[in-house]
Amino acid sequence: MDQLLQQLINALSLGGIYAMLALGLAIVFSIVGLINFAHGDIMTFGGYGIFLSMVFGFPPIAALCIGLGAAVVMALAMERTAFRVMRGADVISLLITSFAVSEILKVLFQNGISARPVPISFPAAWSGSYQIGGMTIGVAPTASILVTIVSLGCLTFVLRRLAIGMAMRAAAEDFDMLRMLGVRANRVVAAAFAISGLLAGIAAVIWTAQRGSVDPMMGFFPVLKAFIATVLGGLGSLGGAVLGGFVVGTLEVLTQAFLPDALAPYRDAIVLSAVIAVLLVRPDGLLPARSGARS
Template sequence: MNGKILIEFFINVFSMGSLYALIALGLVFVFGICQLINFAYGEFITVSAYILYFVGTFTNLPWPIVFLIAILVGVAVGYISELVAFRPFRGRSLDALLVTSFAISVILQNMFQIGISPRSKPVPVPAVLAQNVNLFGVTTPLRNIVMIITTIVLLVVLTLIMKYTPLGIAMRGASENFVTARLMGVPANQVISVAFIICGFLAGVVAIFWSCRTGSVEPMMGGTPLNIGFIAVVIGGMYSLPGAVAGGYVYAFISNTLSLVLPTTLLSYRDAIMFIIVITFLLLRPEGLIRGSYQEERVG
C-alpha cells in the first residue's frame, strides 16, 4: 500500500468516523438518562434534511442561515417529541416508551410519504463543500475536512458543557443514577428535555453532512444512520459518551478496511461481514470498548 492510498484511507476514516460519532452521540445522550433507545432518531435527521431541501430549494437565504434553520428545527422536533410523546408515558413500562418511539418513527415516515413524496428529493448543498482540496498530496472533498473540524469543535463544546456547567453536571449525575440525582434536587423534566434537545441538535448537524454526502432525502432515509449509530454505540458502549465517539471511529475504520481489502466479488457482502464482526465483538465484550456507569433504575 503506497503512501497516498494510506493517507486517503485515514481521511475517509476520520471524516466518516466524525459523522458516525455525532450520530452515536445523539442516541447515547437519551439512552444514558432515560434508558431508552430512541428509534425515532433517524426521523429527526430526516426532518432536518427535508428542511434543507425546502429552504435551500425555494428560498435565496444564505447557506449559514439555511443550516441554522435545519438545526433549529431538529432541536424543536427533539423537544416537542419528548414533551408530547415521551413525557406522558415516562411513568409506565419501558415497553410503552419503546412502542412510543417506534410510533413516532412510523408516523413521521408516513407524513413524509403522504405529505411530501415517496420519492427522493435532491437536496441542494453549497458548491464550495463539493470542491476538492489537496491535503498531504491527496485530493479530497472539502466537506470531509469541514466534517472533521466541526465534530472536533462540537466534542470540545459538549465536553465543556457536561463537565463545567450546572446543567451538564446534573445530566452526568442523572446518567449515573437518576433516582439519587432526583432525590438530591436535580430537575427531572429539565434534564430529560435537554437530553432530547441535544439529540435534536445533533440530528440537525448530521442531516447537513449526510445530505452533503448523499445529495438527496427520502422518507426512509433515517433508517441507515440509525443503524450505523446503533452499531457504533454497541461497539463503544451504551453508557459512555466517549465510548459512542470511539465506536463511531472504530465502525468507520472497520468499514473502510473491508472496502479496501475485500475483493470486488465480495464487496456486496461488506455490510453482512460488518454485522458478523459486531456480533462477535458484542459476545466478547458486551459492555463495549468503554465501560460507562450502569444504572438499574429507569426514569419514571
C-alpha cells in the same frame, strides 16, 4: 500509503457522523433508559428543514442553521408529546412508542413532501476537493471532521463545566436521587433531548452536504449504524458511543476500499461479524458504562 491515508480521512468523516448520532442515542438512554429509534427521523427532519429553507430562498448558511434548529425543535416536541408521558414505563413500551413515532413521521414525510429523494443545491465549492501530496481530499469530508471535533469538544465542555451538563451527568448516575435533591427532572430530560437533536441536526447538515439530497428514509440507515456503534462502545456509555461510531465508520470505509470485488456484496455482513467478534470478547462493549445499564 497515500490511498490508505485518504481512506482514513474518509473513515474519520463517516465515523464522525456515526459518533454524533450514537452520542445522541447514548445521552437519552443514559438518563431515561430510552433507545430512541425515532432519532433517525429527527435527522431527516433537519434535512427537510434545510431543503425547505433553500426552496424559500434562504442562503445556504442560513438554511443550515434552520436545519439545526428544526432538528432541536423536533427532538423537544418528540420528548414533550410522546415520551414524557411514558417516562418510567418498561423498556418494551418505550421501544414500541419510539417505533410508532418513527413510522408516523415517515408517513408524514412521504405524503407531505415527497416519497422520493429531493435534491438540495449547495454551492459547487462545497463539493470540491484539494490536493495534499498524492492525495485528493474532498472539502466535505474535511469539513465533516472539523465539525465533528468542534461539536464533541463543545459537548464535553457543556457536560463538564455547565450546570445543566453536570445535572445531566448526575441524572445518568442516579436519576431518582437527583429529583430528591430538588433538580427539575423535566428540565434535565428536555436538555438531553435538545442536545441529542442538535447532534442529529449536525449529522443531517454533513450528510445532506455530502449526498446533495434528502428523502424520508435518509436517517434510517445512519442511525441503525449508530445504534450498532452504541452497543459496540457500551450501551449507556457516552465515551463508548463516540469510540463505537468511529470504529464502525472505519470498518465500513476500509472494507469498501480494500475488499476484493468477489466479497464486496458481503461488506455489511463482514462489518457486523467484526462487531460480533468484539462483543464476544467484551460483551459489555469497548468502554462499558460504569454502572449497570447507564453511565
